[in-house]
Amino acid sequence: DVVLNQSPLSLPVAPGYPASITCTASQSLLNRARGHTYLAWFHQRPGQSPRRLIYKIFNRDPGVPDRFSGSGSASHFTLRISRVEAEDVGIYYCMQGTHWPYNFGQGTKLEIK
Amino acid sequence: QVQLQESGPGLVKPSETLTLTCTVSGDSINSDDYYWSWIRQPLGGALEYIGYIYHSGPTHYNPSLENRVSISIDSSRSQYSLHLNSVTAADTAVYYCVRGVNYVAVDHWGQGLLVAVSS
Numbered sequence: 001d002v003v004l005n006q007s008p009l010s011l012p013v014a015p016g017y018p019a020s021i022t023c024t025a026s027q028s029l030l031n032r033a034r035g036h037t038y039l040a041w042f043h044q045r046p047g048q049s050p051r052r053l054i055y056k057i058f059n060r061d062p063g064v065p066d067r068f069s070g071s072g073s074a075s076h077f078t079l080r081i082s083r084v085e086a087e088d089v090g091i092y093y094c095m096q097g098t099h100w101p102y103n104f105g106q107g108t109k110l111e112i113k
Numbered sequence: 114q115v116q117l118q119e120s121g122p123g124l125v126k127p128s129e130t131l132t133l134t135c136t137v138s139g140d141s142i143n144s145d146d147y148y149w150s151w152i153r154q155p156l157g158g159a160l161e162y163i164g165y166i167y168h169s170g171p172t173h174y175n176p177s178l179e180n181r182v183s184i185s186i187d188s189s190r191s192q193y194s195l196h197l198n199s200v201t202a203a204d205t206a207v208y209y210c211v212r213g214v215n216y217v218a219v220d221h222w223g224q225g226l227l228v229a230v231s232s
Contacts, residue, residue, distance in 0.1 A: 036216065038216075040219075049209060049222040049224055050160070050209075050222055051222075052218065052219070055217055055220075056217065061220070093159070095160075095218065095219070100173055101162055101175040101176060103161075104160040104161075104162070106159050107159055
């Protein structure tokens with residue numbers, strides 16, 4: 001099975017400052033047959049369901065602020081928030097949908113300083 | 114806008130079978146574009162993908178649960194169901210039904226249903 005390691009696991013950030021979360025996979029997430037990499041990012045606020053922010057590495061979902069961006073390739077990926085706002089608190093998960101069983105990283109807890 | 118809603122018991126006894134149903138509205142469960150998933154999350158824990166089903170019937174189960182899990186679909190009711198047998202306390206979790214889009218990723222999630230396994 002693919003292992004996804006997120007770093008850091010805890011991320012205190014002051015409002016207006018940038019934040020960055022990395023997700024490293026134990027193998028490449030490139031689907032060679034389709035030429036796509038199925039790596040997504042989700043945000044979960046306390047008591048809520050996860051919400052998808054980014055799919056296929058860098059595609060932002062409708063309604064997601066453009067301060068969120070995704071990058072990476074093969075087995076190394078990054079979610080960046082250009083200027084953190086109070087509503088960004090919660091846990092961020094990366095998820096791979098290339099190799100079955102699909103799975104998630106351990107989660108990164110973002111808190112506001 | 115598609116909506117998914119989980120339903121079922123909030124408490125199941127050890128060794129019994131957990132059965133949950135997801136009702137899909139706002140989109141067709143029969144679309145070839147989608148697959149219908151179950152994902153769970155222990156309280157304070159990370160997310161675990163249980164499995165998924167296509168409207169035509171094919172299923173994929175996480176090998177860690179494969180000998181205890183099945184997913185079924187009733188397109189006429191726009192519902193699909195999770196069956197997990199021989200449950201233990203380790204199966205206590207919030208269970209989410211989630212839509213997946215082929216060759217993209219899962220996108221829309223239900224609100225989640227907390228199921229406790231306890232005698």
